[in-house]
Amino acid sequence: MKKRTLGEGNLEVSAIGLGCMSMSFGYGPAGDKQEMINVIRSAVEQGVTFFDTAEVYGPFTNEELVGEALAPFRGQVVIATKFGFDCDSGKQGGVTSQPERIKRVVEASLNGPESRRLICFTSTALTRTCPSRTWPAQSKSWFSKAR
Numbered sequence: 001m002k003k004r005t006l007g008e009g010n011l012e013v014s015a016i017g018l019g020c021m022s023m024s025f026g027y028g029p030a031g032d033k034q035e036m037i038n039v040i041r042s043a044v045e046q047g048v049t050f051f052d053t054a055e056v057y058g059p060f061t062n063e064e065l066v067g068e069a070l071a072p073f074r075g076q077v078v079i080a081t082k083f084g085f086d087c088d089s090g091k092q093g094g095v096t097s098q099p100e101r102i103k104r105v106v107e108a109s110l111n112g113p114e115s116r117r118l119i120c121f122t123s124t125a126l127t128r129t130c131p132s133r134t135w136p137a138q139s140k141s142w143f144s145k146a147r
Contacts, residue, residue: 001047013078017050018043020066025057033065040069044077054082055105 002015023036
């Protein structure tokens, strides 16, 4: 499998990644959990090391599925997750990229049952009240747990 380097941090991932949204959200009913875990693990066996999810897919259920499926491969794969929607009620709400919300998402991802580490964390949507250049400076301390 060919590899690619992301960003300036020399994060190396497979050239082909696996987007996991439709396994539990979006295009019809969720797939059978064990079947979806098998699909994800089969991708790893074929050299895929980059997996995409987001808190809004479910909400939360897709991150949990991906985390459980990839738990045996920790340190060998990269899980990319995203923020940008208000899911505090357990349902997809409006777009929000306020620093307080981002902090809650980081903490929830770090404290999830299957994952204690964020490797690739991006915004699904940014709002005009919180442009992308403002939150990275405010979030440095949130990610210290992720190292």
